Amino acid sequence: MSEKSPAQSIGATGIDPERREGLKMTEKPPTQSIGVSSIEAGKMGEIGGASFVHNWRRLSEAPKFQTYAYEQCKQPYDQVEQWIEPFIINAIQAGSEQALFDSYVQWHDKQGYWKNEDPYGNIIDSKPPIEVEHV
Numbered sequence: 001m002s003e004k005s006p007a008q009s010i011g012a013t014g015i016d017p018e019r020r021e022g023l024k025m026t027e028k029p030p031t032q033s034i035g036v037s038s039i040e041a042g043k044m045g046e047i048g049g050a051s052f053v054h055n056w057r058r059l060s061e062a063p064k065f066q067t068y069a070y071e072q073c074k075q076p077y078d079q080v081e082q083w084i085e086p087f088i089i090n091a092i093q094a095g096s097e098q099a100l101f102d103s104y105v106q107w108h109d110k111q112g113y114w115k116n117e118d119p120y121g122n123i124i125d126s127k128p129p130i131e132v133e134h135v
Contacts, residue, residue, distance in 0.1 A: 052092070054101050055120065060084045062121050064114060068107050 059065040066080045072091070075083040091100045101119075108119045116124050 052097050054097060056088050058120060059104070060088060064108065064111075064121070065104060065119075068104050071107075 060069075066077070066084060069075075069084055069087050070077050070080065073083070073087050075087070088100070105119050108114065114121075118124055
């Protein structure tokens with residue numbers, strides 16, 4: 001008589017026949033859960049360990065700010081994650097935080113592509129709110 005492989009001995013139920021006899025039909029296997037740990041978010045406006053007035057972290061992740069930075073320093077666009085933070089820090093050290101932000105805002109407005117967005121990418125509500133008279 002040939003021996004059965006472990007897969008053959010388990011059978012159609014998916015439970016080893018020796019264990020099956022000890023289980024009741026209403027018994028469920030123990031619950032399995034998966035834990036997720038979050039990534040600690042950086043402080044708003046913090047980049048390179050320094051805090052700023054503007055949210056450079058958010059801007060550095062925005063494709064339009066990345067395009068602005070690319071046009072300023074001509075680094076490889078496909079490697080933007082590697083050079084965007086040093087670009088921001090160097091630009092602030094060379095002038096000021098407000099000067100960098102103002103330069104970006106001027107570039108943003110001159111492009112004309114994002115007329116319904118502010119420099120951060122927030123939608124600008126172009127329609128005034130409707131006033132409703134209460135009777």
